[in-house]
Amino acid sequence: MPELPEVEVVRRGLEKWVRGRTLESVEVLDPRSVRRHLDGPQDFEQTLTGCTISSAVRRGKFLWLGLDGLEVPAVLVAHLGMSGQLLVEEPEAEDEKHLKVRLSLAQHLDYPGELRFVDQRIFGGMFISPLVTTPDGLPAGEGTTEAAIPQAAAHIARDVLDPHRSAEDLYVALRKRSTQLKRAILDQGVISGVGNIYADEALWQAKLSGLLKTATIRRPEVQRLNDALIDVMTRALAAGGTSFDSLYVNVNGASGYFARSLNAYGREGKECLRCAQNGRVSLIRRDAFMGRSSYTCPVCQPRR
CATH class of the missing domain: 3.20.190.10 (MutM-like, N-terminal)
Incomplete structure (x- = not known):
């Protein structure tokens, strides 16, 4: 989607x-x-x-x-x-x-x-x-x-790139929930615009597990997540979005190519690029999630 x-x-x-x-x-x-x-x-x-x-x-x-x-x-x-x-x-x-x-x-x-x-x-x-x-x-x-x-x-929260939204707004919204972090950022009433692909990418970039409980999340963690969400969305926008088939195109019929830059999503069984840079060996894992999949690194996204 x-x-x-x-x-x-x-x-x-x-x-x-x-x-x-x-x-x-x-x-x-x-x-x-x-x-x-x-x-x-x-x-x-x-x-x-x-x-x-x-x-x-x-x-x-x-x-x-x-x-x-x-x-x-x-x-x-x-x-x-x-x-x-x-x-x-x-x-x-x-x-x-x-x-x-x-x-x-x-x-x-x-x-x-x-x-x-x-x-x-x-x-x-x-x-x-x-x-x-x-x-x-x-x-x-x-x-x-x-x-x-x-x-x-009217019920949709401000989105990741909205200049009238801040990391503190995200922190307050997350702490009001009692759920897992990935579920929360997919909730369009918490922050809008995030779907399964970019949720996995931002969580990987922020070194956070999607299973982290929102009731225990800390401000520095939310700041990292907020920065990661903005960065991932900005880079994806510059690449024209992510296309895995012919269903997503822009108004002129052209596909986006951010799929070439994904670090976590869809990379099951492949080396975690960050771990490899740090001399560690870790493979991206896929877990079932809400009828879809989550892709994470078990080493640099620890389950606190």
């Missing part, structure tokens, strides 16, 4: 290619992809037609497009799920096999004329959500200065 870097790559593409453009028509090809729009596909199409996209905003893994032209302030939320893609295409380009929603944009001399939502597994979707004020009165996320957030995302 796309995590913060992957969604931010898509947001930046949308900001460049579709912000400021008017939706001339909207076509829902598969009603399942707008199932969270409770007024139905026809209302979805009619409401969006004629609106102008004013912004492209992200908070954690949540992505939305600001809309001008509505009587009641609302935004278009795009949830990528496990396989959702937002692609900018020329109208004459062949339809993708799993095309679900087509949004035709006002003509622009240099930019493609369609925004397409493609979703193979249909876990994602698009819907219109009303806006509410952010709980702390600060800007909602990356791409906006407004303190207005989709009602559907």
Whole structure:
């Protein structure tokens, strides 16, 4: 599932290619992809037609497009799920096999004329959500200065790269939980944007076990974790995100390549690179975790 870097790559593409453009028509090809729009596909199409996209905003893994032209302030939320893609295409380009929603944009001399939502597994979707004020009165996320957030995302904590969040905020949120550290940082109500891959990478970089109890975690440990999360996400973003197959791409259809830089995730049975540098021999281990996998070094990520 796309995590913060992957969604931010898509947001930046949308900001460049579709912000400021008017939706001339909207076509829902598969009603399942707008199932969270409770007024139905026809209302979805009619409401969006004629609106102008004013912004492209992200908070954690949540992505939305600001809309001008509505009587009641609302935004278009795009949830990528496990396989959702937002692609900018020329109208004459062949339809993708799993095309679900087509949004035709006002003509622009240099930019493609369609925004397409493609979703193979249909876990994602698009819907219109009303806006509410952010709980702390600060800007909602990356791409906006407004303190207005989709009602559907109001419960989401500030994300790893949010300048209005600090290591102390993370420490306080963790100490309020009584669970394992990895479970906590995957909780989007604690800190948003972190998924399984980057959780393993940050925990490895911070030399912390994901099994550490949040009720006993110390401030220096949280500072290391916070620094690691920011560093991992920043490097992944610079690499365009992580792609293991063709399901994650940016708006131009290009895959990210951060998978080449992973130190823990997916490296079961391979040498821990940090231990090897220090003259030790240790192999990355894989353990079952919440129906998925966790990858750790048993030597430099001790279970306190």
